[in-house]
Amino acid sequence: MSKPDESGEDVDPDDGVVDLQSEDHPLERDEPADNRKSAAEREAIAAETEKYDARKIVTGEAKYTADYRTRFPELAEATIVRSGIPHGRVIDVDTSAAAAMDGVHAVITPWSEEVPDTLYSPSGQSYPEPSPWDTRVLSEHVRYVGDRIAAVAAVDAETADRAARKIDIEYEEYDAVFDIWDATDPEAPQLFAPEEVENETTGADYEQNLESHFEGEYGDPEGVIADADEERVLETEWETPYQSHCVPEPHTSIVYTDEDDRYNVITATQVPYHTRRQLSHVFDVAIRDIRVVKPRVGAGFGSKQEMVVEPVALALHRAAGIPVKLECTRREEFYALRNRHPMDLTMRTAVDEAGDPAAMDLSVRENSGAYGTHGMTVASNVATKAFPLYPRVPNMRFEGDVVHTNLPMGAAQRGYGAPQGMFVVEGHMDELARQLGEDPIEFRKRQAVREGDLDRAAAILKDDDRFARRIRSCGLRECIERGAAAIGYDDIGQPDDPHRHRGVGMALCAQGSGVAGKELGAAQLKMNEDGSFVLQVGGVDVGSGNDTMFTQIVGEVLGCDPADVVVKSSDTDFAPFDYGAYASSTTYISGRAVKKAAREARDRVLEWASRMLDEPARDLETGGGEVYSEESGASVTLEEVGYESVYGDEDREHIMGQGHHATDESPPPFGAQFLTAVVDETTGEYEVEKLVFAADCGVAINPPLVEGQIEGGVHMSYEFATSGTLQFGEAGQPETVGFRQYGMPRPDEQPPIESIVVETHEPTGPFGAKSIGELPTNGVPPALSNAIRDAVGVRITEIPIEPEDVKAALAARDGA
Amino acid sequence: MQVELELNGDTERFEAAKTDSLLDVLRKNGYTGAKRGCDTGACGFCTVIVDGKARNSCVVPASKADGSTVETIEGLGSQSDLHPVQEAFVDNTALQCGFCIPGMIMRSTALLGEDPDPTRDEIREGLSENLCRCTGYEKILDAVEDAADRMADESGAVAADGGHPGSGCDGPCGCEPGGGGT
Ligand code: FES
Ligand code: FES
Numbered sequence: 001m002s003k004p005d006e007s008g009e010d011v012d013p014d015d016g017v018v019d020l021q022s023e024d025h026p027l028e029r030d031e032p033a034d035n036r037k038s039a040a041e042r043e044a045i046a047a048e049t050e051k052y053d054a055r056k057i058v059t060g061e062a063k064y065t066a067d068y069r070t071r072f073p074e075l076a077e078a079t080i081v082r083s084g085i086p087h088g089r090v091i092d093v094d095t096s097a098a099a100a101m102d103g104v105h106a107v108i109t110p111w112s113e114e115v116p117d118t119l120y121s122p123s124g125q126s127y128p129e130p131s132p133w134d135t136r137v138l139s140e141h142v143r144y145v146g147d148r149i150a151a152v153a154a155v156d157a158e159t160a161d162r163a164a165r166k167i168d169i170e171y172e173e174y175d176a177v178f179d180i181w182d183a184t185d186p187e188a189p190q191l192f193a194p195e196e197v198e199n200e201t202t203g204a205d206y207e208q209n210l211e212s213h214f215e216g217e218y219g220d221p222e223g224v225i226a227d228a229d230e231e232r233v234l235e236t237e238w239e240t241p242y243q244s245h246c247v248p249e250p251h252t253s254i255v256y257t258d259e260d261d262r263y264n265v266i267t268a269t270q271v272p273y274h275t276r277r278q279l280s281h282v283f284d285v286a287i288r289d290i291r292v293v294k295p296r297v298g299a300g301f302g303s304k305q306e307m308v309v310e311p312v313a314l315a316l317h318r319a320a321g322i323p324v325k326l327e328c329t330r331r332e333e334f335y336a337l338r339n340r341h342p343m344d345l346t347m348r349t350a351v352d353e354a355g356d357p358a359a360m361d362l363s364v365r366e367n368s369g370a371y372g373t374h375g376m377t378v379a380s381n382v383a384t385k386a387f388p389l390y391p392r393v394p395n396m397r398f399e400g401d402v403v404h405t406n407l408p409m410g411a412a413q414r415g416y417g418a419p420q421g422m423f424v425v426e427g428h429m430d431e432l433a434r435q436l437g438e439d440p441i442e443f444r445k446r447q448a449v450r451e452g453d454l455d456r457a458a459a460i461l462k463d464d465d466r467f468a469r470r471i472r473s474c475g476l477r478e479c480i481e482r483g484a485a486a487i488g489y490d491d492i493g494q495p496d497d498p499h500r501h502r503g504v505g506m507a508l509c510a511q512g513s514g515v516a517g518k519e520l521g522a523a524q525l526k527m528n529e530d531g532s533f534v535l536q537v538g539g540v541d542v543g544s545g546n547d548t549m550f551t552q553i554v555g556e557v558l559g560c561d562p563a564d565v566v567v568k569s570s571d572t573d574f575a576p577f578d579y580g581a582y583a584s585s586t587t588y589i590s591g592r593a594v595k596k597a598a599r600e601a602r603d604r605v606l607e608w609a610s611r612m613l614d615e616p617a618r619d620l621e622t623g624g625g626e627v628y629s630e631e632s633g634a635s636v637t638l639e640e641v642g643y644e645s646v647y648g649d650e651d652r653e654h655i656m657g658q659g660h661h662a663t664d665e666s667p668p669p670f671g672a673q674f675l676t677a678v679v680d681e682t683t684g685e686y687e688v689e690k691l692v693f694a695a696d697c698g699v700a701i702n703p704p705l706v707e708g709q710i711e712g713g714v715h716m717s718y719e720f721a722t723s724g725t726l727q728f729g730e731a732g733q734p735e736t737v738g739f740r741q742y743g744m745p746r747p748d749e750q751p752p753i754e755s756i757v758v759e760t761h762e763p764t765g766p767f768g769a770k771s772i773g774e775l776p777t778n779g780v781p782p783a784l785s786n787a788i789r790d791a792v793g794v795r796i797t798e799i800p801i802e803p804e805d806v807k808a809a810l811a812a813r814d815g816a
Numbered sequence: 817m818q819v820e821l822e823l824n825g826d827t828e829r830f831e832a833a834k835t836d837s838l839l840d841v842l843r844k845n846g847y848t849g850a851k852r853g854c855d856t857g858a859c860g861f862c863t864v865i866v867d868g869k870a871r872n873s874c875v876v877p878a879s880k881a882d883g884s885t886v887e888t889i890e891g892l893g894s895q896s897d898l899h900p901v902q903e904a905f906v907d908n909t910a911l912q913c914g915f916c917i918p919g920m921i922m923r924s925t926a927l928l929g930e931d932p933d934p935t936r937d938e939i940r941e942g943l944s945e946n947l948c949r950c951t952g953y954e955k956i957l958d959a960v961e962d963a964a965d966r967m968a969d970e971s972g973a974v975a976a977d978g979g980h981p982g983s984g985c986d987g988p989c990g991c992e993p994g995g996g997g998t
Contacts, residue, residue: 050906057914058902058921060849060889067848158835248853248861248915248949298851298915299950330854543913543950704909704955711952712912739858739947747953748937748944755954 025470027452031763034557034599043623044555045701045767049562052548053296053541062296065252065268066327072256076105076153078316078326079160080309081167082336083142083149086406086732087176087189090140090169093150098163103155106319107163110138110149114318118282119198123373123411124271124305124580126518132199132211132372134192137282137311142171143191143370144406145732146336153316153324176406178732180344180367183209183403191370191404201376211368212376212402216461219395224359228350234432235348238424239798240781241725243340243716244736245413246744249298250333253313256323258291263317265292267310270300270542271580275307276572282311294570297542301716302412303338304542305582306373334742335734339726341378341410342367343420347428355436357447359395360387362424366402369409375402378410380461381417385778386425387457388668389508391449391471398460406732412582414713415777418511419720423799426507426782431795440786441480441489441506448476448508449670451760458516458666467516472667473770475696475760476508479672482756483694487674499681502689503791507782509671513762513771514585516666521590522576523597525554527605527655529646531625531638532564535597538578539590540570544773545705546586550594552701553766557598558605559622560638576660584669584771587701589661591766596659604655605638608645612636667762669770671695673714673779675751677787684807686788691718693776694756699768703757706772710755713776719745721781722800819882823847824891832878838864839873841881842888849889849918853947860946863919864888870926872945889918892925900966901925901959910959912950920946924960933964 039046056062069075083090095107108115115137123131139147150167154160175189182188192206199206203213225233253267263285269275272292280287297304313326328337344365352358364382368375383398433443449455451474459467483506484490492504523537535554541547547569551562569575578590602622609627610617619631628635645655674692679685693710700706723743727735736742755776761768781799789795794809819832819841832841839862842850850873853861857875864873865887873881893899898906901924911917920943927934927942934942939960940953948956 048909051909051911053914054906054909054911055895055898057911057917058889058898058905059893059895060918061895062914063848064851064915066843066852069843070846070848158833246947246949248859248913248947249851250853297913299913301949327852330856330858543915545912705912708909708912708951708955711954712950713952715952716949738856739854744947744949746944746947747957748940750940750953753952753954 024465025454025468027470027472029472029763035763035767036761037767042556043559044552044562046699046703047552048704049548049552049702051545051705052551052567064249064296064298065254065266066325068254068266068295069325072323074322076155076320076322076324077157077160078151078153078313078324079157079164080148080312081150081152081164083145083147085142085171085173086145088142088171088173090142090149091172092170094168095150097166098152101159101163101166103159104152104163105155105322106153106316107167108138108151108315108319110136110140112319115315116282116284120278120282121373122307124274124307124582126579127277128200130201130377131374132197132201132204134197134199134372137315141196144408145734146408147370148312151312151316153320157327176732177209178405178407178728180365180403180405183405184401191406199372209404210401211372211404212379213400214376214380214461215399217397218456218460219359221359221361221395221397224395225348225350225361233348233350234428234435235346236428236431237797238345238427240343240420240423241799242342243413243720243724244334244726244742245301245303245338246739246742247299247301247303247333250328250330251304251308251337252325252327253310254323254325255313255317262289262291263314265290265310265314266295267292268297268304269294270304270540270582272540272570272572273538273577274580275310278307279310279314283314292572294540300542300581301414302416302582305412305580306338308337330739331737334726334737335408338411339408340413341375343382345382345420345424347424349428349432351432351436357390357393357432360390360393361397364400366400367407367410368402368404369407370404371409372404373409374412375410378412378417382421384458384460385418385510385512386421387460388455389425389448389510391453391455391457396457396460407728414716415774416583418774419717419778419781422507422509422778423781427785427797430782430786430789434789441484444508445477445480450474467664469665469667472764473698473760473762474670475758476670476672478758479670479694479696482758483672483674483692486692486754486756487676487690489674492676495678500678501681501791502676502678503787503789504674504676505783505785505787505790507673507779507786509673509775509778510668511584511771511775511778512666512668513588513765514666515583517664519579519585519589520660520662521578521593522660523590523593523658524576525597525601525657527601527642527645529642531560531642532566533558533560534566534568535594536575537567537569537590537594538575539586540578540581542581544709545702546581546590548705549587549591549701553591553594554598556767557595558602560625584773587769588765588771591769592661593659595766596661597657599657600659601655601657604653604657605641608641608655609636612641612644663764665764667764667770669695669697669772669775671775671779673783675780675783675787677784677791679788679791679806681792681810684803684810686803686806688718688722688751688784690752690754691780692754692756693779694758695772695775696758696760697772697775698760698762698765698770700757700759701767701769706757707755709772710776711753713774714753714780715745715750717777717780718750720799721784725800817879819878821881822885824887836878837874838876838878838881841878842873847888847890851915851918853915860923861916861919863922863946865922865926870923887922889922892921900970901928901963904959904963904966908955908959908962910951910955916946916948920948920956924963927960928964928967932968936961
């Protein structure tokens with residue numbers, strides 16, 4: 001690569017606006033006056049509010065689904081019988097020995113009358129799901145080792161397990177395919193016959209095991225790359241593996257029929273409303289006859305953005321006639337449930353005479369595994385999340401193939417394609433900078449997105465401009481500067497041992513805040529007479545602290561203590577609608593809904609206070625648990641307003657507010673991942689010493705919870721880069737079935753993580769907030785590849801990074 | 817079979833099957849604070865203290881536990897009167913989904929019982945049987961360090977005021993035992 005002519009120091013931020021104008025995406029935006037508060041004006045937001053559920057968690061009183069067992073005098077426990085072969089047809093299931101056992105309540109197979117034959121998508125996505133309808137409650141045609149064939153409900157789990165082992169399955173075995181490049185060969189075994197799947201997405205071709213093929217571009221990337229001199233084109237290839245969610249609480253559901261003859265489902269889910277709709281579809285039961293309740297959930301990370309075990313539990317409940325609990329084992333979590341999709345990726349760029357990237361072309365081939373849940377959407381997010389880091393590159397192209405194999409299915413996992421996208425794009429951009437002879441950080445500072453840019457990359461796969469977006473907040477440069485300072489970028493020093501080399505790596509990260517144009521959050525706030533509030537909200541807290549964030553938003557609007565807000569969330573009978581906890585949507589979407597509900601309630605509070613104080617409502621303010629007049633200094637407490645509104649002589653009203661939020665906006669939070677690693681040149685072994693992540697998530701509603709998201713996300717990302725993956729035998733047999741084999745980092749294995757919160761203000765978010773949940777999951781693989789490159793000059797493009805790979809690359813470097 | 821436990825200070829007798837683990841017995845009898853994360857001794861979510869030692873209760877056969885002294889999260893502190901370790905986890909926001917937390921707190925409590933002033937690396941080592949998927953461990957390490965300080969302050973307070981632990985902290989005086997410490 002030739003060196004650029006100019007160093008590009010300190011680009012004026014004003015030339016940040018890409019000169020592509022769009023009336024649909026103006027830079028300016030109306031923002032309610034109360035949305036922007038200086039640090040000094042904030043009461044409840046940005047404060048260290050105690051986590052809403054903290055006390056019940058530390059005392060062991062928080063109830064997760066399996067803990068509800070004590071509520072049921074009679075409760076059957078269940079086990080799923082899974083396929084032992086990677087591909088075939090179940091010819092016969094002999095359940096007689098199992099069914100005859102003492103304590104067995106029910107045994108179901110694909111042919112049981114309680115088990116519908118309906119095709120559905122288990123993906124917890126909006127309706128109609130963009131994922132194919134390719135799944136049945138139980139399968140005759142099994143497509144991976146772990147596919148569900150039968151299930152047992154018995155007096156306890158032990159009995160159910162014993163009965164399950166007595167079930168005899170006869171298969172007709174088919175050829176299987178495990179490799180994504182072999183799978184599209186015309187000779188390859190076909191996983192889905194036409195009548196076995198309904199798929200509306202582009203480019204599906206099941207004769208080639210293609211769940212989807214898509215492409216999108218703008219400008220003329222092909223032409224620019226073809227016309228560029230060879231030394232101005234860089235092509236790199238990358239590979240990413242399966243990653244387990246290692247979800248702390250295994251998938252668990254309890255299903256029973258209540259006294260109103262309605263199905264009640266207590267379940268560990270991120271998507272109660274989607275699950276209710278999908279159960280209604282699968283079992284042909286009216287939505288009104290199903291109630292889905294989310295108790296405390298032991299996290300999801302996307303694994304519970306799915307209707308996974310609920311339909312099996314419901315079918316068993318129908319067969320057994322008593323409440324049924326289905327709790328998966330850790331073994332099942334690893335080999336049979338959900339994972340991050342493996343991918344092979346290729347990236348090409350061409351740089352212009354000035355040394356700026358003129359074209360980018362990224363192609364991905366994703367292993368969807370045996371079923372297509374989230375297959376196409378995750379693959380599309382590879383570029384639609386990573387390309388927006390560089391929206392001024394005028395020519396962009398992206399294509400993807402989503403391929404079925406006889407291996408476990410991928411699904412949603414925290415980051416949702418972005419970790420793979422950032423690995424490629426940020427590894428590639430670092431390599432490009434180095435080959436241009438530039439400092440990789442300065443290079444990216446110059447090229448990366450700025451406030452004011454119009455980002456078309458997020459919409460590269462769309463037919464029109466509706467989902468292009470104006471970047472209204474971007475703290476990326478501050479993230480880079482503060483991250484660099486924290487890692488000691490300017491002087492990292494070298495170990496004494498001459499064989500050991502320290503390198504520093506950085507990767508930029510971006511995500512979204514909800515799925516643009518496909519979200520709805522809703523909330524209702526009711527005032528109690530003592531001035532406290534009950535918030536009913538669909539938003540789903542699976543551990544990250546959304547319930548706490550909601551109380552802070554209510555507190556900020558109404559001037560009450562967040563502790564005076566009781567949250568009742570995620571019960572489809574009592575809480576307003578919400579799409580669920582995914583796509584980093586809860587603060588941005590559900591938080592806005594809560595804010596609107598609180599504002600509506602506040603209007604009524606002010607109206608009542610105005611009568612009580614005999615002053616116009618427009619002169620009144622809320623704060624410190626009171627409504628007060630700036631004019632006269634008079635005030636009433638929220639409690640006085642509460643009592644007066646409910647028990648007043650002349651008039652009475654239950655003060656309430658409702659809010660819902662839907663939008664085409666999805667502002668990206670940004671971040672910079674830094675790390676230092678020491679590489680031993682003789683062995684290829686490396687050690688990550690320290691991880692620093694600086695995040696711009698707008699205004700952090702609860703800074704310690706934001707730091708928690710960063711640290712947890714970086715942990716998952718570190719694992720993705722270094723240790724976690726699933727191994728399979730030659731016949732697709734799972735070999736990784738437990739935590740110890742898998743290699744999830746333990747407290748003594750996890751390098752220290754420093755989190756830095758960089759504040760910007762996102763005018764479309766509640767009090768300036770964007771999302772944080774997924775962003776920090778994206779950076780360690782590219783940052784580590786870049787650090788190793790920095791340390792010893794070799795480029796590793798496959799994760800998890802094994803010492804042997806580094807050693808082999810070093811040997812190649814030295815011409816061995 | 818019957819299992820007798822000295823459980824959180826009370827003598828309890830439970831019915832148990834031969835194959836039951838201590839975790840099974842606890843959970844079947846309403847002690848659901850200990851969680852089942854793997855059932856193979858690999859995650860630590862089920863940690864309780866057996867005869868003074870932190871153990872993964874899913875791999876302790878109920879028959880072996882018979883006659884032992886068992887402490888679970890239910891016996892530690894209550895929501896309005898937290899144990900210093902619990903308090904430190906709350907004040908350091910050292911928890912997210914919480915599924916690992918009862919086990920983590922029992923392990924930390926046992927650790928601080930053995931070593932009241934561990935270094936950060938010793939805490940990492942001491943907690944290495946316990947996984948957490950949510951926190952990246954940073955705030956948990958902060959919490960255990962903070963808990964050590966709080967407990968040292970408390971025992972310091974005992975010495976200074978002649979042996980009245982927590983005096984001046986039980987009433988509604990608004991003071992913060994351990995100094996808040998976040
Ligand atoms: S459940 Fe006991 S160690 Fe995992
Ligand atoms: S807080 Fe979720 S596993 Fe530790």
